[in-house]
Amino acid sequence: LAKELGRNRASRFEAGLRYQALRHLDVEQALRRGLEHGELAVHYQPVIDVSTGRLHGAEALLRWNRPGIGPVPPDQFIPLAEETGFIVPLGEWVLGEALHQLGEWKGRNLLPSGFRMAVNLSPQQLGAALLTSVERAIGDNDLSPAELSLEITETTLMSERSNMSEAVHALASLGANLSIDDFGTGYSSLAHLRHLPVHQLKVDRSFVSGTEAGSRDAALIAAVCGLAQEFGLSCVAEGVESAEELQLVADLGCGYAQGFHIGRPTSAAVFAARWMGDQAGSEHPQS
Numbered sequence: 001l002a003k004e005l006g007r008n009r010a011s012r013f014e015a016g017l018r019y020q021a022l023r024h025l026d027v028e029q030a031l032r033r034g035l036e037h038g039e040l041a042v043h044y045q046p047v048i049d050v051s052t053g054r055l056h057g058a059e060a061l062l063r064w065n066r067p068g069i070g071p072v073p074p075d076q077f078i079p080l081a082e083e084t085g086f087i088v089p090l091g092e093w094v095l096g097e098a099l100h101q102l103g104e105w106k107g108r109n110l111l112p113s114g115f116r117m118a119v120n121l122s123p124q125q126l127g128a129a130l131l132t133s134v135e136r137a138i139g140d141n142d143l144s145p146a147e148l149s150l151e152i153t154e155t156t157l158m159s160e161r162s163n164m165s166e167a168v169h170a171l172a173s174l175g176a177n178l179s180i181d182d183f184g185t186g187y188s189s190l191a192h193l194r195h196l197p198v199h200q201l202k203v204d205r206s207f208v209s210g211t212e213a214g215s216r217d218a219a220l221i222a223a224v225c226g227l228a229q230e231f232g233l234s235c236v237a238e239g240v241e242s243a244e245e246l247q248l249v250a251d252l253g254c255g256y257a258q259g260f261h262i263g264r265p266t267s268a269a270v271f272a273a274r275w276m277g278d279q280a281g282s283e284h285p286q287s
């Protein structure tokens with residue numbers, strides 16, 4: 001009987017795995033089709049200079065609007081795209097879109113000086129082909145590399161991939177800014193950090209959202225900002241959700257801030273209307 005039960009359990013387990021695999025295939029196919037059919041879009045979230053309150057840049061964030069289902073958040077399909085390798089063409093598409101948008105804004109003189117567009121990179125993208133696509137996207141849109149910031153998570157950066165450091169140095173040699181995303185959630189060694197050509201640390205929002213002065217999280221934010229300063233890097237607080245949190249991160253030494261209190265990610269048109277006074281986008285002020 002025990003054997004029988006075990007066999008049943010095993011086959012149920014296998015059926016479960018098969019179902020999972022099929023579902024993954026379904027979603028992957030839907031995602032590929034979605035990209036072809038214009039269901040994917042890039043939204044933009046503002047980053048401000050804390051001392052002046054002025055716009056400093058934007059982060060490009062991928063959105064998938066599935067017909068009949070609605071918006072699917074990136075956390076629900078990017079891990080899958082990373083597993084299947086589809087993140088490589090998808091990430092290249094995001095880079096192309098974001099830099100095309102940046103070039104268009106620049107051409108219409110909408111950008112404040114020093115504006116930077118941040119684009120997220122997955123570990124699978126960090127290969128030789130990336131350099132070519134970054135160079136092409138910059139060239140095609142008459143941009144300079146300094147207008148681009150590439151975000152790599154702390155976890156990715158500290159992974160043991162042998163080509164990681166090579167890829168990061170190659171990107172930096174192009175002149176693009178490199179930013180360590182979700183900083184504080186991984187385990188960077190300072191020795192390692194010292195050798196990486198990074199320009200910016202982004203304090204993970206888990207340390208910022210809901211944080212009060214005098215708390216351990218506040219001490220951590222101050223420590224990260226201090227570290228950034230020692231290394232000559234800029235420091236961005238992510239996940240600023242209230243006026244109090246904005247004041248707090250300013251007091252703790254963050255030069256830049258991003259979060260729902262400052263502005264949610266929105267379509268390019270809404271972003272331009274709201275943040276750059278673009279008249280052409282002001283017909284759709286609500287989203």
Ligand code: C2E
Pocket residue numbers: 045060061062073074075078091094120121122151181182205209238239240241258259260261265
């Ligand atoms: P991330 O790069 O750390 O991006 C910031 C995320 O925090 C965004 O979520 C943003 O909407 C959210 N956020 C910003 N301010 C606040 C706030 O005040 N409160 C809260 N609760 N959340 C806030 P989103 O757009 O859902 O993206 C999630 C993650 O998906 C991103 O985290 C990034 O790791 C990944 N992602 C998004 N777009 C891309 C992409 O084009 N390529 C890659 N490789 N990853 C992407």
Ligand code: MG
Pocket residue numbers: 059120151181
């Ligand atoms: Mg990011």
Ligand code: MG
Pocket residue numbers: 181182202204205238
């Ligand atoms: Mg982040």
Ligand code: MG
Pocket residue numbers: 182
């Ligand atoms: Mg994140």
